Amino acid sequence: MRLYEYEGKRLFARYRLPVPRNVVVDGTSLHQLRNVVYPVVIKAQTFVGSRGKAGLVQFARDENEARDRVCSVLGTVYSGHKIDRVLIEEKVRIKKELYLAILVDRLAHRIVVMSSRYGGVDIEEVGHNQPDAIFKYYFSPGSIMHAYAARNIASEIGLEGPFLAPGAGAISDLYRLFIELDCKLSEINPLVLTADGRLMALDAKVDLDEDAMFRHPELAAMGIVARHEVGELSERERFAKKAGFPYVDLDGDIGVFPGGAGFGIAAIDLIEHYGGKPANFMDSGGAPTQDKLRAMLGLLMDNPRVRVIFGARFGGISRCDDWAKAVVQYVIENRPTKPMIMRMAGNMEEEGRKIIEKAKSEHGDLFRKIRVYAYDTPIEEVIKETVRVAREQGRPETSGDNNR
Amino acid sequence: MAIIIDRHTQTIVQGITGTNAALHVKFMLDYGTRVVAGVTPGKAGQEVAGVPVYDTVRDCLKQHPDATVSSIWVPPRSAMDAILEAIDAGIKSIIVITERIPMHDMLFARHVAGQKNVMIIGGNTPGVISPGRSLVGMLPRIAFQPGRIGTVARSGAVTYYVANSLNLAGFGESTSVGLGGDPILGTNFEDVLRLFEQDPETDAVVMAGEIGGVYEELAAPFIKEMGKPVIAYITGKAAPQGKRLGHAGAIIEGNMGTAAGKIVALEQNGALIAPVLGDIPVLLKRALGSVH
Secondary structure: OEOOHHHHHHHHHHOOOOOOOEEEEEOOOHHHHHHOOOOEEEEEOOOOOOOOOOOOEEEEOOHHHHHHHHHHHOOOEEOOEEOOEEEEEEOOOEEEEEEEEEEEEOOOOEEEEEEEOOOOOOHHHHHHHOHHHEEEEEEOOOOOOOHHHHHHHHHHOOOOHHHHHHHHHHHHHHHHHHHHOOEEEEEEEEEEEEOOOOEEEOOOEEEEOHHHHHHOHHHHHOOOOOOOOOOOOOHHHHHHHHHOOOEEEOOOOEEEEOOOHHHHHHHHHHHHHOOOOEOEEEOOOOOOOHHHHHHHHHHHHOOOOOOEEEEEEEEOOOOHHHHHHHHHHHHHHHOOOOOEEEEEEEOOHHHHHHHHHHHHHHOHHHHOOEEEEOOOOOHHHHHHHHHHHHHHHHHHHOOOOOOO | OOOOOOOOOEEEEEOOOOHHHHHHHHHHHHHOOEEEEEEOOOOOOOEEOOEEEEOOHHHHHHHOOOEEEEEEOOOHHHHHHHHHHHHHHOOOEEEEOOOOOOHHHHHHHHHHHHHHOOEEEEOOOOEEEEOOOEEEEOOOHHHOOEEEEEEEEOOHHHHHHHHHHHHHOOOOEEEEEEOOOOOOOOOOHHHHHHHHHHOOOOOEEEEEEEOOOOHHHHHHHHHHHOOOOEEEEEEOOOOOOOOOOOOOOOOOOOOOOOHHHHHHHHHHOOOEEOOOOOHHHHHHHHHHHHHO
16 A cells, blocks of 8 residues: 555655655645645645656745746646645755665565665666666564664665764664554655755655554544555546445456455456456455445446456355355346346355345346356356357447447 | 375464364364364353364464474464474474465564474465365365375465366366465475475376565576476466556566566476466377386
């Protein structure tokens, strides 16, 4: 879960890491521009990389200039990200730019502190051109950073004399933040020495573990809550987020009601392999409630682009009977007209099949276009049939209906 | 013999009184798994499907000293504690059903397990099954039948579909292992491939991976050293770039982590690539035909 720079800097400040004096401004707080010392740097708050090149980092000498620049950037959209806030910071004179990051090395299953004398540039490029210029210091999970280790790292990137102690202090503060806040990444690029002799974090990139948010009420109190990182959410994606399941809009006409994430990913591949176009990705998680299942199904039924729904439940921890109950209740309550081609196998399969058979005998008309295959029909056959039905559904409407 | 569990393995269940755990304890017992005890702190003296409940893993092992495997069904916030408790009491293999365990917790649990030579499978694993002998976890029995193919997969449902397509083609499984969907896993593809390579009851291995993470790529060099054929089925080829698909682990990052990159790495090291599920038995027949 990526944080905005201003959120990262608020966390830095809590951990005593020095950051430039700043204010955060949105459309309603332009008056704050009066309370800053000029000149300033104006940084659009977005996850887009290389903001400098995109014109999202600007300078202003006075309040009027700042107001113009802030208004020109607020509300604009870059790569799907709407810019709602800008960070206004004192402009510092830079003497030296360094690099410092702490992250989980997923190959070594350890925590690694990466540092370099070359900051302010793309660290991947540094790593590519001069691998020796990146210093890596590994820590076993659960271990603390002793003062000497912080001094070793500081000294390795040229923090010496009067800068050794504050440098080592900043490194161990960042490590404490990384551990205590359950970070996947905390990065300062650049960490600078200013012309007037201060050490300062000019940028902040913090990526938190969303699975650990439950134990960080202090973050929620700061307004740092789970968010979507990749572009703007579509209306359906927002609905899904509220209902508590991952959902991504794709551009096809086959609604995918898959069960878990792993088969959701596989189903998209299989549908495309057999010539179909999936309309979405989603994931029920393990043992979903019936409310969640009905919300998932409703989302697909209400999507005008979806012509047919492919459903699959291989019951493990998620039971077939719960799945069948949710499907039946949805159909009886909402009387959907779109065909549903599904397969159900696994734990509590027999109970699930009884529920569907009973509903079929009582509400035959509603279940006319709903087929539920069992264990002995290979999943590929079910997907091929779905693709075929999607084509048939598409045919009569192609002349008039361009409903996208 | 199979790998990890067989018909003699005695297992315990941590978090046994939870709704899901209690249901699956019943399924495990029906399957013939020797579930000898369970743990829920504060509920000692109760029973779940006839299995005695204890307050601690230590108490369990005092009464059932031959138990070597534990499955963990507790909520994510208690998962690390449960794993450490099992390691401390002397359990040798820990199968972690719990999903979305905090990353730092799992790193630490892994670290401790490594020092004590304990195997952790998961988190977010459906479990392990040696068909006809033992099942630990919540895999549906109908998906599996006894045979000589080892399978290992990241996702639960994909584990079931792989076995399902093997069975429909007349194959069966020696053992099927679910590695789990969480981003940090206790056991990875290479660990399981090594066990299958040594297992006299396994003739070939099917591995099913997906976009995100690095465990498929890391296993590739070992495949080259293996004597047994490896069929690889990798999903996520059609996944949209930069979109996040469910599993916290399934994020496309850089070149490592893409389906295409994984397929190339595996193919270059001698794995046979199955583009769709139905190709798995076809490739197996071809590979085993040339061996026998």
